[in-house]
Amino acid sequence: MREGLASALESRGAYHSARVLDLFAGTGALSFEALSRGASSAVAVDRDPRAIRQITQSAKELGVGAEVRTVRVDLLADPDGAVRKLPTAGGGFDLVFADAPYSEIESVAPLLSVLVASKLLTPGARIVIEHPARHDWSWPNGLASEADYRYGHTGISLGVYAPEKGRQ
Numbered sequence: 001m002r003e004g005l006a007s008a009l010e011s012r013g014a015y016h017s018a019r020v021l022d023l024f025a026g027t028g029a030l031s032f033e034a035l036s037r038g039a040s041s042a043v044a045v046d047r048d049p050r051a052i053r054q055i056t057q058s059a060k061e062l063g064v065g066a067e068v069r070t071v072r073v074d075l076l077a078d079p080d081g082a083v084r085k086l087p088t089a090g091g092g093f094d095l096v097f098a099d100a101p102y103s104e105i106e107s108v109a110p111l112l113s114v115l116v117a118s119k120l121l122t123p124g125a126r127i128v129i130e131h132p133a134r135h136d137w138s139w140p141n142g143l144a145s146e147a148d149y150r151y152g153h154t155g156i157s158l159g160v161y162a163p164e165k166g167r168q
Contacts, residue, residue: 028055
């Protein structure tokens, strides 16, 4: 699944010098994959302090400590407050991953709406949502569907920040 996603993003040039935002980062694997494929930096966000410590340690071990920033915040408890805590140095984000716990997938669209409203996305930014395959993902205003993939019980929805297109 990750290789298929990586290939889809790479074919679209999504990694090239991208500033990555990895929401619900867990191990940080998506951030590290993006960096290995040409992204310039990554901000990994998770609410679990152990995950944040592990991402920081892994970044050092992989020699990308300077390219990775971590933020410990609960994205779903207070989306507005969480988004305000994101570092914005260097402009907006070009590539966003959101792999929320499946039980909380309904809370991701409102979080993305806050992200769009905060103007933290660059024009044409790509957004990747992992969700249960049986779930029909709907993009909030400002984000348009680009592709959907199914890998067994997992669905991947790829969107693009296109404020001029409105709701798709």
